[in-house]
């Protein structure tokens with residue numbers, strides 16, 4: 001763990017203790033003076049970027065800085081607030097006044113029309129030039145000789161986040177420093193242009209932070225979005241880099257737009273683009289607009305701000321890790337870090353300039369946006385219903401997310417029956433809303449975000465997009481509910497799961513814990529880590545007049561005799577710690593179903609789990625599994641690198657997880673044979689998503705393409721992105737870039753324990769596998785299984801009657817085929833139990 005700078009205040013009140021404003025303007029050093037080298041001649045490591053920002057904050061009355069958190073690896077995250085001294089003296093007023101405009105804070109806003117521009121740098125760690133540009137930008141904003149920037153700051157507050165992803169950036173920068181000679185080598189073949197696995201694009205857990213703004217699965221995102229909502233800026237720029245041969249890209253964005261985007265939002269993007277173009281024209285720099293980067297998927301650094309009322313934009317400079325400190329481009333010119341940062345610096349200032357020139361209009365349009373959200377929201381559906389009788393852990397997780405986005409919800413005021421869209425059936429029908437049900441109305445400040453998260457079928461203005469087109473939250477959380485066209489009155493409330501009671505008067509024969517969701521997997525792993533022996537029911541049973549479903553954990557006194565007196569206390573304590581209700585059974589003799597001693601009640605052997613990682617595997621996909629074990633279910637996992645995987649003794653593991661791989665040869669034939677033998681002797685192989693491609697037609701594996709698939713080019717958008725960088729996005733005009741499918745589940749199989757007949761799955765491509773001839777087809781896409789999102793006509797046909805989740809027994813072991821990836825970006829809550837089943841239940 002890296003130790004941070006000394007300024008580690010944990011402060012939740014803006015500016016209460018953390019701002020440092022000293023009046024001495026004369027002492028401000030330029031980045032080059034401060035760092036001791038010309039900006040652009042080498043990379044500035046994270047701590048020095050932070051140091052420079054703190055230096056500016058300490059020496060200029062125009063800047064305040066705030067540490068808002070830290071990354072997974074313990075690096076500082078910070079914001080700098082820049083404006084003229086007069087505005088700085090009333091910064092808190094400007095902030096609260098703006099929140100009053102949105103309605104997120106009570107009170108009448110004043111007539112003040114200060115524009116708020118937020119600049120986000122280096123969300124992708126190996127797109128390094130923008131954090132360098134950030135230093136140049138803040139210097140030009142504050143140093144006294146630049147009168148122009150001073151004039152903009154009379155009516156504008158600029159908020160700068162100089163490095164959103166320090167862990168990824170340090171990964172890249174450290175590697176580069178170790179690799180480069182005294183002079184950089186501009187030949188693209190040189191190894192300094194070929195960053196190894198794991199590259200620095202992602203954060204510590206290999207998550208793409210530019211896919212996480214809405215889901216907040218990562219620590220960095222959660223801390224940032226909390227700050228973002230303290231301000232709600234009017235303009236937001238997310239600085240990126242793309243392939244090193246591309247011209248600069250800036251707004252306006254490409255179609256498709258989500259139809260929640262207002263005319264003003266697209267018009268002002270145009271004005272910003274024109275202003276940027278003016279400077280690029282003056283300097284004869286190439287650029288392009290209105291291509292490639294669309295505004296649809298809500299979890300980006302451009303769309304998330306857009307759906308929060310801002311003008312949200314992505315700027316892309318040529319560069320990326322392949323550019324190094326300098327690289328020869330196709331036309332023969334050398335692109336340097338200095339060029340790259342200069343371009344980002346130019347668009348940054350240009351954006352501030354045009355925002356300042358239009359501050360009045362920006363503020364009044366922003367006010368209108370929120371007035372409309374509160375009083376006349378757009379969109380087909382006005383109220384989203386979440387049934388009260390859903391699993392409380394799922395409800396808790398969903399409402400926690402809504403709380404993080406400041407989306408209000410409450411209870412229905414009375415019971416009624418009406419027409420509504422039923423997410424489960426995908427049709428409009430008579431539905432009943434009771435007083436216990438929860439409602440999310442779009443008549444609220446965050447109404448647009450509510451609409452984005454819950455609308456059954458988000459509308460595309462064009463079918464070509466580079467990302468998933470469906471993300472509806474009832475499907476993601478596996479909960480029942482409806483979408484209504486009427487506005488229903490809402491009794492605002494918060495949600496908290498009913499209190500559990502795990503106090504027992506006597507010592508039961510066994511403890512029982514239901515198996516319904518991620519929270520139950522968390523309890524299981526806690527029990528296993530504490531060496532408590534657990535069984536699970538493979539059939540439903542009834543005891544004490546209560547029904548228990550398949551998968552129910554049965555913790556018997558008989559199995560845990562060795563624990564003696566500690567047993568009851570520990571089980572009760574762990575259940576309470578995980579906020580899970582457990583039940584006591586006085587006997588193993590049940591009213592119906594198998595008794596606890598039956599062979600249908602299986603012993604759950606604590607698995608030793610390994611994950612293949614490294615060169616040839618997909619970074620994001622490895623990270624999702626790693627994060628799941630490390631941060632979600634807190635269960636040990638061993639990452640095995642492809643570099644030495646050949647030499648690993650597989651007998652040390654019970655479960656091997658194969659993530660998506662780009663390289664079909666990450667396992668050679670010989671190793672394949674060994675893996676097969678390991679399975680036959682009792683191992684369990686879990687293949688996720690594209691890893692299944694490797695198993696097709698392999699000796700002993702029953703997996704087959706539905707039709708002979710000569711070219712299997714339709715691949716997940718993310719995988720393509722990881723590999724080739726942003727410029728490859730046009731690749732993905734493909735047939736299914738991510739839509740929701742209803743998967744029919746065989747609930748009698750351990751892989752489907754805890755589920756009902758239907759599971760809604762995010763299907764990320766058109767890979768169509770036929771049903772297993774020799775195995776269990778546990779989850780399948782039948783006809784008309786497509787529920788939400790865009791899928792091409794041909795792909796839809798192709799995906800009919802295909803395998804989604806299957807299990808094949810092989811000798812004493814088994815293979816789990818997960819054609820869909822339930823851990824994709826960690827936001828499909830309802831898939832997390834499925835993965836838990838694959839690891840803990842299947843094959844026991």
Ligand SMILES: [Zn+2]
Nearest residue numbers: 124127240241
């Ligand atoms: Zn990027």
